[in-house]
Amino acid sequence: MLARSALRSKRTVGAVRNGAVHTSKRAASSSSSSADSPFRLNMAGTAATAVAIGSMAWYYHLYGSELHAMTPAEEGLHPAKYPWVHEQYLKTFDHQALRRGFQVYREVCSSCHSLSRIPYRALVGVTHTVDEAKAMAEENEYDSEPNDEGEIEKRPGKLSDYLPNPYKNDEAARAANNGALPPDLSLMVKARHGGCNYIFNLLTGYPEEAPPGVKLADGLNFNPYFPGTGIAMARVLYNELVEYEDGTPATTSQMAKDVVEFLNWAAEPEMDQRKKMGMKVLIIGSALFALSIWVKRYKWAPIKTRKIVYNPPIQAGGKH
Amino acid sequence: MGFFDMLEAALPWSTAEAEAPKEEEEKEEESSEESKDEGSEDKEEPEEEEEEEEELEDPKEKFEEVTECKESKACSPAKHHYDECVERVTGADHGKPVDKKHPEEDCVEEFFHLAHCATQCAAPKLWNALK
Amino acid sequence: MASVGRPLYNFLFRRNYVFLGVIFASAFGFEIAYDTVTDRIWDNINKGRQWKDIRSKYIESEGGDDDE
Numbered sequence: 001m002l003a004r005s006a007l008r009s010k011r012t013v014g015a016v017r018n019g020a021v022h023t024s025k026r027a028a029s030s031s032s033s034s035a036d037s038p039f040r041l042n043m044a045g046t047a048a049t050a051v052a053i054g055s056m057a058w059y060y061h062l063y064g065s066e067l068h069a070m071t072p073a074e075e076g077l078h079p080a081k082y083p084w085v086h087e088q089y090l091k092t093f094d095h096q097a098l099r100r101g102f103q104v105y106r107e108v109c110s111s112c113h114s115l116s117r118i119p120y121r122a123l124v125g126v127t128h129t130v131d132e133a134k135a136m137a138e139e140n141e142y143d144s145e146p147n148d149e150g151e152i153e154k155r156p157g158k159l160s161d162y163l164p165n166p167y168k169n170d171e172a173a174r175a176a177n178n179g180a181l182p183p184d185l186s187l188m189v190k191a192r193h194g195g196c197n198y199i200f201n202l203l204t205g206y207p208e209e210a211p212p213g214v215k216l217a218d219g220l221n222f223n224p225y226f227p228g229t230g231i232a233m234a235r236v237l238y239n240e241l242v243e244y245e246d247g248t249p250a251t252t253s254q255m256a257k258d259v260v261e262f263l264n265w266a267a268e269p270e271m272d273q274r275k276k277m278g279m280k281v282l283i284i285g286s287a288l289f290a291l292s293i294w295v296k297r298y299k300w301a302p303i304k305t306r307k308i309v310y311n312p313p314i315q316a317g318g319k320h
Numbered sequence: 321m322g323f324f325d326m327l328e329a330a331l332p333w334s335t336a337e338a339e340a341p342k343e344e345e346e347k348e349e350e351s352s353e354e355s356k357d358e359g360s361e362d363k364e365e366p367e368e369e370e371e372e373e374e375e376l377e378d379p380k381e382k383f384e385e386v387t388e389c390k391e392s393k394a395c396s397p398a399k400h401h402y403d404e405c406v407e408r409v410t411g412a413d414h415g416k417p418v419d420k421k422h423p424e425e426d427c428v429e430e431f432f433h434l435a436h437c438a439t440q441c442a443a444p445k446l447w448n449a450l451k
Numbered sequence: 452m453a454s455v456g457r458p459l460y461n462f463l464f465r466r467n468y469v470f471l472g473v474i475f476a477s478a479f480g481f482e483i484a485y486d487t488v489t490d491r492i493w494d495n496i497n498k499g500r501q502w503k504d505i506r507s508k509y510i511e512s513e514g515g516d517d518d519e
Contacts, residue, residue, distance in 0.1 A: 073428040080439035083447050085500075090493075095502045097451070125502055129509050201439065204380050211402075213409040213426025224435055229428060239376045246508075248451050253380035257450050272501070280489050 076227035077205075079197040086261060087196065090279060092272040093265050099127040100244050101262025104255045107242050109185065112177065112233075114165040117186035118266050121159040126265070133159055140164045178219045180232030189260070189267040196260050201225045203256040206235035379449040383442035395437040402430040 068075075086093045102123065105115065120137040124130050137157035142164075144155040157164075166182075167173035174181050183191075192198045202225045210222035220230035237252045244250050265271070383389055390399060405427040464470055498504065 071429075072432055073426075077432045077435060080436065080443050082443050090496050092497045092500050094500045096500075096505050099505075127502070129506070132509065204378075205435070205439075207431075207435075211427035211431035212406050213424075214428060215426070224428075224432055239378055249376055251376060251380075251450075252378040253446060254450050276489075276493050279493065280485070283489065284485075 073229050074227060076229065077201075077224040079194040079201040079225055081197055082200060084196055084261075086264065086271075090275060092275065093261060095127060096246060097258045097261045098265050100246065100248060100255075101258035101260070101265075102127050103244065104237075104242055104259040105185070105262055108236055108255075109259065110163070110166060112166055112173075112182040114167075114182075114184045115163045115186050115266060116165055116184050117162070119160055119162045120157065122269060124159065126269070127262075130159070137161055178232060182233070185263055185266065187267045189264045191267075196264055198225060199263065200253075200256050200260045202231075203237055203260070204253050380442065380446050383445045383449075384438040389438045389441040390434065392441060394441060395434065398430070398434040398437045402427060402434045405430040 085091050105113075109115075120133045123136075124133045128136070137159055140157040140161070141154040142157050142161050143152050146152050167176060170181055189195050189199065194201075202223060205225045206221065206223055210216070214222055214229065216222060216230045220232060221234045222229055223231045237255050239252055240250050242250050242255060248254060268274075389395060405425075409425055409427055462469070463473060494501070
């Protein structure tokens with residue numbers, strides 16, 4: 001299609017140009033009125049330009065417009081960027097926020113979402129003291145080793161136990177949630193495009209009512225940030241849903257912010273250490289780099305500034 | 321600090337303790353250095369408590385809806401389009417001529433543009449308000 | 452330059468075990484010093500954000516009921 005249209009336009013332009021050449025030749029050779037030829041030239045030029053612009057416009061019209069595989073609704077609203085402090089290069093997690101976030105997870109999210117990669121021992125020295133973590137672990141029951149009769153008894157949790165799952169398995173989770181599986185949140189910040197911003201926006205972005213004309217399947221809720229806008233999870237965070245022990249007002253966005261930071265910690269528990277080590281490495285690395293440049297210049301300075309002088313030996317016998 | 325801890329642990333007369341209760345006491349003493357940080361946190365708290373006395377209001381909603389953002393100049397085109405769309409789509413139910421070209425129209429796209437504008441505008445304000 | 456270099460040579464480079472020993476010792480010493488300094492800078496950048504900054508709040512009420 002492109003080739004054909006291009007060819008055609010070329011031919012037309014060529015014809016016009018030929019005509020122009022002919023007329024100008026004729027004008028030059030014959031002594032007819034000179035006012036006639038510039039007019040024709042102008043006409044030819046205008047026509048050629050019109051054809052060129054027209055063909056370009058036609059081509060753009062055919063192939064130039066952007067194509068989207070999905071409608072904006074299917075794509076989901078891109079999350080707004082928030083200035084997370086813990087995402088700065090030299091900032092650790094705010095551990096007070098992590099502690100609040102864990103509280104939100106524990107009191108709200110954990111009724112549907114597992115956090116299966118986090119053991120209680122991971123919380124020690126991050127959000128809780130040893131004794132607090134032990135106390136929390138002991139609230140749950142876990143399978144113990146088989147006893148003398150081969151029966152598996154329950155025992156209270158230990159620090160090395162992982163946070164308990166709300167459901168026995170994925171099928172049970174689906175059955176309890178209208179067919180939708182609440183995903184495990186351990187790596188959720190890493191697993192979703194947009195990371196922290198996405199989760200924060202998702203949690204706080206439920207509008208009062210869906211925009212008019214939206215049709216959702218049964219049991220789904222409208223959330224602009226969720227791809228497809230129909231999400232099985234209803235809005236869960238409301239003001240004063242939890243009571244923070246440090247007195248922070250538990251607004252919806254405060255809880256969302258804290259729990260997102262906590263989930264980011266769950267996905268990247270090594271972040272604090274990693275950034276600290278990164279800073280140390282960069283300082284040493286840049287010092288060594290500067291040193292290496294200095295050494296290079298030091299070594300090359302005499303070579304780069306040398307002057308080679310060639311004095312031809314004076315021949316004993318004069319000229320040949 | 322880390323090195324001396326290691327050194328101490330390696331010395332023959334030192335005792336190993338599983339949960340390091342001794343260290344805890346030491347750190348408590350250190351906390352006097354950190355009193356500055358706690359002070360700054362205390363400064364923030366009273367402001368927030370003032371808000372708490374009223375009906376607790378979500379700052380995100382406040383910035384996006386109640387105060388400027390959704391009504392701001394930057395978002396006015398988006399708001400205008402959304403309102404127009406709402407009128408067009410809901411108008412069909414109220415006996416107005418139905419848009420035959422797009423009978424299934426919804427306002428998701430317009431809503432997206434408005435929501436994007438409002439959240440983006442409120443984002444820095446919200447982060448200043450949150451702890 | 453030679454007057455400065457001579458004692459340095461006599462002390463440091465003449466015997467290889469001294470030279471190597473100084474290198475090892477200074478590497479060790481440098482790491483301790485560097486870690487101490489950067490840790491302090493780091494703690495200063497992240498004042499009030501790390502666990503050790505908020506730890507005292509929860510240690511005081513140890514065994515208490517600050518976490519239901």
